[in-house]
Amino acid sequence: MLRIAVQSKGRLYEETMELLKAAGIKLVAVKRTLLVPSRNFPVELLFLRDDDIPDSVASGTADIGIVGLNEVLEKKKDVKQIRPLGFSKCRLSLAIPKEADYKGVEWFNGKKIATSYPEILSDFLAKNNIKADIHVISGSVEIAPGIGLADGIFDIVSSGSTLISNNLREVEVVLPSEAVLIGGTNDLDDEKQAILNELLFRIEAVKEAENKKYVLMNVPREKLQAVLAILPGIKSPTVLPLADENWCSVHTVLEEKKLWTCINALKAVGATGILVLNIEEMVL
Ligand code: PRP
Ligand code: ZN
Numbered sequence: 001m002l003r004i005a006v007q008s009k010g011r012l013y014e015e016t017m018e019l020l021k022a023a024g025i026k027l028v029a030v031k032r033t034l035l036v037p038s039r040n041f042p043v044e045l046l047f048l049r050d051d052d053i054p055d056s057v058a059s060g061t062a063d064i065g066i067v068g069l070n071e072v073l074e075k076k077k078d079v080k081q082i083r084p085l086g087f088s089k090c091r092l093s094l095a096i097p098k099e100a101d102y103k104g105v106e107w108f109n110g111k112k113i114a115t116s117y118p119e120i121l122s123d124f125l126a127k128n129n130i131k132a133d134i135h136v137i138s139g140s141v142e143i144a145p146g147i148g149l150a151d152g153i154f155d156i157v158s159s160g161s162t163l164i165s166n167n168l169r170e171v172e173v174v175l176p177s178e179a180v181l182i183g184g185t186n187d188l189d190d191e192k193q194a195i196l197n198e199l200l201f202r203i204e205a206v207k208e209a210e211n212k213k214y215v216l217m218n219v220p221r222e223k224l225q226a227v228l229a230i231l232p233g234i235k236s237p238t239v240l241p242l243a244d245e246n247w248c249s250v251h252t253v254l255e256e257k258k259l260w261t262c263i264n265a266l267k268a269v270g271a272t273g274i275l276v277l278n279i280e281e282m283v284l
Pocket of ligand 1: 010011138139140141142155156157158159160161162163
């Protein structure tokens with residue numbers, strides 16, 4: 001059994017659950033429990049506050065964890081990053097009242113900065129030779145300047161709407177962050193390592209399929225070369241005969257961002273009956 005520490009609620013929770021579900025991991029339905037086993041895969045989930053996840057992995061309470069890089073770097077625990085997961089993207093930024101006159105990071109000299117990330121902030125300030133007063137608060141950091149508690153803040157920015165509604169403006173992006181899979185620095189036993197390998201294999205397949213579509217279409221034989229020329233071939237597409245020998249069926253995988261340009265080009269050269277399907281997993 002491999003124990004995975006995950007966030008119990010908050011910015012990472014939903015996408016973490018989605019990733020595990022896409023990897024075929026189903027949970028036993030239990031409410032309000034800290035530790036929930038899977039009913040079809042040898043893992044159990046330990047639900048924690050994101051702040052506690054690095055320590056739970058470093059101490060061995062959990063074998064691996066899914067948490068924001070921001071928490072990993074702030075907590076400075078003995079953990080290793082196994083792989084980035086590509087979701088819950090955000091950044092740790094410095095922000096100041098929007099009307100303040102800002103010309104550069106020197107602005108923060110002698111200023112008071114409210115944050116829940118004192119370690120990352122003090123490293124950044126030291127690197128930039130800025131002497132500022134760090135005021136640690138654990139939540140609602142964004143209201144500190146408005147109530148006169150600080151001159152600026154250092155906090156997570158995602159959509160930016162929290163800053164806007166507090167009349168703040170982002171002036172320095174210090175750390176881009178996203179969810180990462182972390183593990184301890186000691187080797188796992190063979191059984192756990194095998195479970196982790198299978199999990200990583202599945203995550204790879206889910207990630208590979210993300211933003212990709214399976215596309216099928218009917219093509220007149222005489223237009224086949226023109227159609228194949230349009231398809232950006234990772235590998236050569238599948239071409240199947242149809243009952244009417246003047247036609248064939250072409251199957252391929254397209255990146256979502258190229259989908260509509262491709263479809264229009266395919267229609268223009270005579271492809272018809274174009275079907276676009278979702279791909280759940282893709283093993284290369
Ligand atoms: C963070 C941060 C802001 C908000 C920014 O809090 O403290 O309040 O997100 O997001 P936005 O740019 O999309 O408005 P979070 O929700 O992560 O809660 P936390 O304070 O418990 O970490
Ligand atoms: Zn938190």
